[in-house]
Amino acid sequence: MENDPIGIFDSGLGGISVLSVAKKVLPQEDFIFLGDSQYNPYGTKTKEEITQRCIAICDWFVAQHVKAIVIACNTATSACVDVLRDRYEIPIIGMEPALKVACEKGPRQHIAVWATELTLKEQKFARLMDRFDDEHTIYRVPCPQLVRIVEEDRLDQETMIARTLNEYLHQSPKVNSIVLGCTHFLFYRNALKKLLPQDVHIVDGNWGTIRHLEDILNQNGQLNDHGGGIVWKNTDPSKIELSKRLLKRMEEIIWD
Numbered sequence: 001m002e003n004d005p006i007g008i009f010d011s012g013l014g015g016i017s018v019l020s021v022a023k024k025v026l027p028q029e030d031f032i033f034l035g036d037s038q039y040n041p042y043g044t045k046t047k048e049e050i051t052q053r054c055i056a057i058c059d060w061f062v063a064q065h066v067k068a069i070v071i072a073c074n075t076a077t078s079a080c081v082d083v084l085r086d087r088y089e090i091p092i093i094g095m096e097p098a099l100k101v102a103c104e105k106g107p108r109q110h111i112a113v114w115a116t117e118l119t120l121k122e123q124k125f126a127r128l129m130d131r132f133d134d135e136h137t138i139y140r141v142p143c144p145q146l147v148r149i150v151e152e153d154r155l156d157q158e159t160m161i162a163r164t165l166n167e168y169l170h171q172s173p174k175v176n177s178i179v180l181g182c183t184h185f186l187f188y189r190n191a192l193k194k195l196l197p198q199d200v201h202i203v204d205g206n207w208g209t210i211r212h213l214e215d216i217l218n219q220n221g222q223l224n225d226h227g228g229g230i231v232w233k234n235t236d237p238s239k240i241e242l243s244k245r246l247l248k249r250m251e252e253i254i255w256d
Ligand code: DGL
Pocket: 010, 011, 012, 014, 015, 040, 041, 042, 043, 044, 072, 073, 074, 075, 076, 116, 119, 147, 181, 182, 183, 184
C-alpha cells in the first residue's frame, strides 16, 4: 500500500547518509531506519554472518509491512542481495560503488574506490571491475577506520580526521576521482574536499540509489503523498541519539 513505510537499514549508522538523501527526494514518505550497530562492522565479517543478520533484519521489516527495503550498505549488498531478493516479494534496493559514474568523467580515468574489505574482495565488485578496468586504472582502498570513527561518535575530532583521510589518500596515487563505496564515508565529504585538489571528483551512489527507489515506487503506483516521518531503530539502542545528530550533520554536506 502507498501509505506503508519504507525500510532502510545499514550495518550501523552509515545508512543515515542514504536516509538523508531519501528525505530530500521523497519528503512525503514514511521511513523506518534500522542500524545494526551492535553487530558493526560488517566489513570484516564473513558473507554467511552478514547474510544471517540481513535476513533477521528484513524478516522484521516485512513484519512491519514495509513496501520496499533499501540496503543502505554496499557491504551487505555485496554479501547477499540475491538471497534477499529471492526471499521477499517486495522491492529490495541494493547499493554498489558508483564506479561507472567515475569512469564516465572522461577517457583513461584513474579512480580510487574506498570501501570495506568485504566489498572490495567480493565477486560482485570483481565483476564491476571487469567492465571498466581495461580502459581505466582502478585502485581498491579498504578504509575500516572511517567506519569506526562514525560509530564511535568521533566526527568532531578534525585533526585526527584529516590525518586519517591523508593516510588513505597516500594509498590512492594521483587520481581523477575517489568513489565513496561505503555509506559511512559520506560523512567525510566536506573534510575530504578540503584535502583534495579542486579537479578531483568525489563520487557516491546515494542519489542514484534513491532515484532508483523513486522509479520503482512510481512504477508500482506506491508513492505516498501524505507521510514524512522517521521511526528510529537500532540493535544498540544507545545509538539513537547519535543517529539523529548524524542526520542533522548531513544537512551540512556540500554536494557538487
Ligand atoms: N556502511 C557499510 C557499507 O556501505 C559498511 C560498514 C561496515 O559495517 O563495515 O559498506
